[in-house]
Every structure is written in C-alpha cells, then in structure tokens.
Amino acid sequence: MPDWVKRFLPFISLIALCALIPLGEYFFLGQDPKFLTAGNLAAIARQTAVITIMAMGMTMVMVSGGIDLSVGSIVGLAGVVGAMSMTAGLPVLAGILIFIAVGAACGLLNGMAVTALKIPPFIVTLGAMGIYRGLGLYISDGNAVVGLPSGAGYLAEKTVFGLFPLPLFIVIAFALIVHFVLSSTKLGRYCYAMGSNIEAARYAGIRVSTFQIVYYAILGGLSGLAGAIETSRTVTGQPNAGEGYELNVIAAVVIGGGSLSGGQGTVVGTIIGSLIMGVLANGGNLLQISPFIQKIVIGAVIVLAVTFDEFQRRRMETSES
Amino acid sequence: MTERVAALEMRGIDKSFAGNKVLDGVDITAHTGEVLALVGENGAGKSTLMKILSGVHYPDAGEIFIGGEKVRFSNPADALSAGVAMIYQELSLSPHLTVAENIFLGREPVRLSALGVIDDRELNRLAEELLKEYGFNINPRTRLVRLSAADRQLVEITRAIVEARKVIVMDEPTSSLTSGEVEELFRLIRDLKARGLAVIYISHRLEELDEIADRLSILRDGRAVYSGVWGELSTDQMIRHMAGRELKEIFPPRKAVIGEVRLRVDNLSLPPKFEHISFDVRAGEVVGIAGLAGAGRTELVEAIYGAHAAHSGEIQIDNQKVTQSSANQSVRRGVGLLTEDRKRTGLCLNLPMSTNITLANVGALIKGGRLQGKTEIEVTRNYIGKLNIKPPSPHKMVARLSGGNQQKSLLARWLFAGSKIFLLDEPTRGVDVAARSEIYREVNELAETGAAIVMVSSDLPELLGMADRILVMRRGHMVAEFDARKTSQEEILKYAALEEN
Numbered sequence: 001m002p003d004w005v006k007r008f009l010p011f012i013s014l015i016a017l018c019a020l021i022p023l024g025e026y027f028f029l030g031q032d033p034k035f036l037t038a039g040n041l042a043a044i045a046r047q048t049a050v051i052t053i054m055a056m057g058m059t060m061v062m063v064s065g066g067i068d069l070s071v072g073s074i075v076g077l078a079g080v081v082g083a084m085s086m087t088a089g090l091p092v093l094a095g096i097l098i099f100i101a102v103g104a105a106c107g108l109l110n111g112m113a114v115t116a117l118k119i120p121p122f123i124v125t126l127g128a129m130g131i132y133r134g135l136g137l138y139i140s141d142g143n144a145v146v147g148l149p150s151g152a153g154y155l156a157e158k159t160v161f162g163l164f165p166l167p168l169f170i171v172i173a174f175a176l177i178v179h180f181v182l183s184s185t186k187l188g189r190y191c192y193a194m195g196s197n198i199e200a201a202r203y204a205g206i207r208v209s210t211f212q213i214v215y216y217a218i219l220g221g222l223s224g225l226a227g228a229i230e231t232s233r234t235v236t237g238q239p240n241a242g243e244g245y246e247l248n249v250i251a252a253v254v255i256g257g258g259s260l261s262g263g264q265g266t267v268v269g270t271i272i273g274s275l276i277m278g279v280l281a282n283g284g285n286l287l288q289i290s291p292f293i294q295k296i297v298i299g300a301v302i303v304l305a306v307t308f309d310e311f312q313r314r315r316m317e318t319s320e321s
Numbered sequence: 322m323t324e325r326v327a328a329l330e331m332r333g334i335d336k337s338f339a340g341n342k343v344l345d346g347v348d349i350t351a352h353t354g355e356v357l358a359l360v361g362e363n364g365a366g367k368s369t370l371m372k373i374l375s376g377v378h379y380p381d382a383g384e385i386f387i388g389g390e391k392v393r394f395s396n397p398a399d400a401l402s403a404g405v406a407m408i409y410q411e412l413s414l415s416p417h418l419t420v421a422e423n424i425f426l427g428r429e430p431v432r433l434s435a436l437g438v439i440d441d442r443e444l445n446r447l448a449e450e451l452l453k454e455y456g457f458n459i460n461p462r463t464r465l466v467r468l469s470a471a472d473r474q475l476v477e478i479t480r481a482i483v484e485a486r487k488v489i490v491m492d493e494p495t496s497s498l499t500s501g502e503v504e505e506l507f508r509l510i511r512d513l514k515a516r517g518l519a520v521i522y523i524s525h526r527l528e529e530l531d532e533i534a535d536r537l538s539i540l541r542d543g544r545a546v547y548s549g550v551w552g553e554l555s556t557d558q559m560i561r562h563m564a565g566r567e568l569k570e571i572f573p574p575r576k577a578v579i580g581e582v583r584l585r586v587d588n589l590s591l592p593p594k595f596e597h598i599s600f601d602v603r604a605g606e607v608v609g610i611a612g613l614a615g616a617g618r619t620e621l622v623e624a625i626y627g628a629h630a631a632h633s634g635e636i637q638i639d640n641q642k643v644t645q646s647s648a649n650q651s652v653r654r655g656v657g658l659l660t661e662d663r664k665r666t667g668l669c670l671n672l673p674m675s676t677n678i679t680l681a682n683v684g685a686l687i688k689g690g691r692l693q694g695k696t697e698i699e700v701t702r703n704y705i706g707k708l709n710i711k712p713p714s715p716h717k718m719v720a721r722l723s724g725g726n727q728q729k730s731l732l733a734r735w736l737f738a739g740s741k742i743f744l745l746d747e748p749t750r751g752v753d754v755a756a757r758s759e760i761y762r763e764v765n766e767l768a769e770t771g772a773a774i775v776m777v778s779s780d781l782p783e784l785l786g787m788a789d790r791i792l793v794m795r796r797g798h799m800v801a802e803f804d805a806r807k808t809s810q811e812e813i814l815k816y817a818a819l820e821e822n
Contacts, residue, residue: 184692186683193680196669203628203666204681204734205652263671 021283048278049167057219065262073132075242078227083145083237099228107220111213145237155232195262328519334383361540362753376400404486421448421461572786580604583773589634594620609788657735704733725756
C-alpha cells in the first residue's frame, strides 16, 4: 500500500462507505438511495453529535495517556441534576451551565483521583462509572425527571437555516477549539509529551498532575454538555442516559488513530472515527441489516482499526535499530 | 594455520531497514573455545548482526554456518535449537516469575508428561545446583522483581548458559555488575571456553576485553573493517578503526574562568541512598562525581534537581537557599538535568526531535496565544547546526536517532531552556566516539560562558579528561575529592571500591 493510503485509511474508508451504502440501496433494495439526502445526513449529524463532542475530550485524555470509562455515567448524572435544576425553575440557559458544571466537577474528581491515588485510570474511572451512575439513579430515585420547561428542547431541535441541526454547530465549534488546543497550545503540547513518556515530561519540568486533572475536567465538562443535548432531545432527565457511550467514545478515538497507550491521536481522526460508526449504523438501518449484525460489524471494525495501527507502529519500530 | 571448522561463521550478511543499509556484506568468524570481541560505535550494526544470529531478524543476503553446517533461522527458537544463545542488553526476563522458573522457561522439567505438570521441586533443585556451580549466591525461589539489577543480570547469564550448546552471545553483560561479579563472570567465560563454546562478547569497555578476548572484529557503518587476533591493535588503533578517523583530541581544551559559587549543596541526605553530602560548584567549573553503580550518584543529582525530595540538608543556587521540591521549579531556576536513562526519563520517543528539544521551554514559542510552529523549527535547526545533530531533520522521530544524537537533542533541550547549572548524569553512555567529542566541546563552551556543571560518570577517563575536580562517592557517602590533574584512575577506583576489595 502506498504511504498516503495508509495515512488516510480511516478517511478513505469513510468515503468508501458513503459511496457503497447508496449503491447497496439501489441494487439490493431496488429503491432510490436515501442515504445522501439532506434529511438523512442531518440525522447522522444529530445522532453522532453527542458521541463526537465527548470524543473530543476523550482524544485529549487518551493522547495524554489516560482513559475515562465514566463519561457515559456523567451524561446520566449531569442530565438528572441539570433537568432537576430546570424543573426547579432555573432558566434553560443557566440549566445548560449546570449540566456542564456537574460534568466538569465529575471530571475534576476523576483527574484528582488518578493523580493522587496513583492507580491506573482504567480502574479509577471504572469505579467512577459505577459511582456516578449510582448517584444519578439515587437522586432521581431511578425515575426520569419530567416537567421540563418548553425551551429545554431547543438545544437538540433547533436548526440553523432550517436545515442544519444546532448540535452539528456545537460539534464543529468544539472540534475547532480542541484542534487548536492540541496543535497550538502548551496544554496540547504537554498532552502529547505526557502520553509519549510521562516520566520524561515530569523531568522536563512539566507539572504533570495539574495538566492531567485539567484534561479530565475538560472531558467531564464536554460529557456534561453531551448530557444537556441528550436531555434536550428527550425533554426528560433520564438517569440511564449515556449508558454504554463510553465504549463508543473510546472506539471513535481509536478508529481515528488514537492510541490506548497515549501520545497519538488527532481531532480530525476522532471525528472520522465517530462518523464511520455513525454511518455504519445509519447505513445498516437503511439497508435493513439486522441491528445485531451491525453490532458485530462495528466490533470487527474496532479490532481491525487497532490491528492496522499496531501493525504500522511495529513496522516503524523494527525499522529502527 | 590449519584449516579448522569454525563454531560460527556469518558470511556476507546484508540487512536494510526501510531502505537504510544497516549491514553491508559483514563476515565474522567465531572459533570453538575462543572469545570473539565484537566492537564498534553505536549504530555500527553490532546489535542488528546479533539479532540476525539469534533469529530475531532475517538477513536480506548472506549465509550463517554453525559448525560448518549452513543454517537458516526464521525465529529465536530456531537459533536456540541450533545451540545459539544470547544474553540481551535489555533484560528479557519475566519479573513475576521466580529465578528458577526464569532459568528454565520453556524447558521446565515435567511430571506426568502427558499433562505437562511442572515438577517444581526438581525445577528448584536443578536451578540451585546450577547457581551454586557458577558461584552465584541467589535463591532460586525468589521472584525476579525482588532481585537487584546485578542479580537479575546473573540470572539472565545463567539462563543463556543453560541454553547455549555451541555459541553464546553476550551483549554488554557487565553493564550492571560490580567488579567482584565481573570477575565471577570472567571465570565462567573461561569455563565456557574450556567446554568448547564460542563466546561472542560485545562491550565498550576495552580494558574488560583485554582480560578475556582472543579475537577481535570491528564493525563500522555496517561493515566489518577489521578481524584479527586480540592484541594486534593498540587502543588508539582500535578507536581509529571504530571511528574511521584520527581522534587526537577526544577531550578538547577549555579556557574557562572559574568564578563565583553557583551551586552549593550542604549536608544533603536521603538515607539510605546518600547521606551528608556537601560540595559546591563554581561558574565555569566542571565537577565530576565518580563512584560504582549503586553509590548514590544518580539519586544525589536527582535530589538536587528536585525529581525526588531530599530528606534533609540545604541547596543554594547563586547564594540563595532553595527548596527544590519539583523539577518544574528547578527548570525555572535554570537547572537542567540530563538524566542517566534517556529513554525512561529523558525522551518522548515517538515525538519529533523538535518537540523534544523545546519541551522544557514551550512557553518561549508562544506568541499571541499560539504556539509558533515555524519558530520551533528554526530553533531546532539552530541546535542541529550547533551540535551537529544527524540527520538534520527537525521532524524526525527521536526514536529513530542514534544514541549520540538523542543525547545531543536532550542537551539542546537544556540549552533552549536557558539553563545555567547543568547536572549531567552519564552524559555519554551509549554514545559513539565522534558524538562524545561533540558533547564534550559543548560542555566546554557552556563552562566558558559561565555555566556550572556537575558530571556524573562511570567512565573514569572521561572524568579525568573533562572535570576540574572529581568527587568520589561510595555507598552514599562522599569519600574523597581530587584535583583532576593530580589523580589517576587507580587512585579514584581505590576510593570508590574500597570495601569490595
């Protein structure tokens, strides 16, 4: 394979999918392709927005060498608390800030636990996943928070120019911000350095604990925002919202070339990773493929993507000494 | 000379990685009952050649003969079954298994052979016998993690000896051994020779080779440039073969003016690593710290740097008392530490050279809230020119650089951070002769511009050539101080190793 194919493989796969799905619709189902209609594309954007927003934060955390399994639970907890604050009479806009604040607080706690306890983040956040989910269920007594003000649906339902869903703009805005942070700021530079070799980063004078906490807090805040969009979509605060999202979010980062061992990953890659999963699910539905089969396919894609990446990395390493 | 069958012959070995020719028609021969010393600068191809011999890499061209028979190794198991064993430079043991389990890994004695139940008692008995026979005082039931680096190396050696039937390769086997243990190893090697094995011994320590080598092969830039009987070449000639040119001035002269005290260490202690250490370093001065492995030198400089907190004592920088509680503060105060283990605590291996060079001073690249990529590349090119870093490509991943160029990149990091006090811990470990001399030149230049330099080194000629004063540490204590012009290797060693003799 030529080098550019390897480099852009995720992107090429995405384009190939977008071409194959309508062809499948036409030849197998004998109907006019719906995939490329504006309505369907908007639906994909809406469906993948929540995962993509969280995946922006996860990219930072994973590039820095960490991981956070509790993000799905944060969506639920932030959703419940935010929804409650709205039913208690807080205006919608202030409510949205509550969602974000709850998420950021959870992320901050994760970061502090990871740095203070010196336990692998996988374990810390595995525990946090249970704690936040349990907390959300406990304060809502396991019931959906209902009776939100009518404006609560704004975040998810609002469209710009009558076509583009607002969440799409939120995704684009945060993608630009996180991309800038990762490529052009100290915060981002240290992210790669810590993920590549955290001891070397510490010896170079970087306050690694502080930065780690910041990355987790940002991810938490973005998960809180995702919780706001979820709540807005259903106009209820579901304590079970976001269940299993952590795996989709991590998968998006990994398919996009992020490494579980840190030091690698880009915003563009993650967005493509997230879109590949979204397009697979959407295309699967259009082609009337069983959702059970879809799960198998997505699982296989994750393994293939990582295998390919790992294979590349090993080739580079053996070509050293 | 009568024609006899060599234990090992490698003929015309070629190997390229990604278009880079690493080995080019290399021939080496090792005879039964002899030690072949394999020397060369880092990057000359020794490790690759040995990886081909042990089946890790497959050669692009060339032939290997063991006892006159042509062999093809496509994996390490093939090499082992042909009787070729290897002691790796990086330890390749399983830390959570016991000594005995490691020695017999893959060849455990079994009871009820159909079921493959490991006979633990037999395993431990065999291991105990072996260790006793070799004179290593190690309990076979201990888990590897609980052993010192030196003991682990002895276990690695034991395992390789058990596996070896024809050829044994030792890649820098003494790097973490004390002088007593080195003697023990040499006794073993003589034993192996007597048993008819061919030993290939890779080392940078020429004096060590002098004691055991029978033959010598020198590699340079992937070619075998010399093969002959040990002793035919003088040390100077050997270095010339390795470097490919005359190196009259490995240690360039320095015209530094010794000024005010910049760093003062007063009664610093971190028991049991080091205790009651006091010394000072002046502007323009290079102070060497000698001592054996485990004497506490690395711990001392790391405590001065603030990577670990000292237990008690005081540090002054430019007559100001400081509490170096973190690397972050040290860097701000102009202290830079070139760490002993650059892969573990120095480099971000999978990041570009430029990122590694600017890492301790990223703030200087930020203008208008944005990290200036162009400036970063200019800065990097500047240091590439100044330190002669090769290849001169700022975007090159540092993992792909040779040891010497990696070390230069780290030195550049502290230059860019504007350090005034340099703590250099084994600055030329694993660095080839040419790069060494360039690092020395830079150190001299730093001293001439008023920097204060502490140089920890196990390479005594280096300390004698570079330092103004040499401090000697033994078991965590400062036991002697010498004027570098008025002392000798023997004198320093006497103090460094007193208790062991």
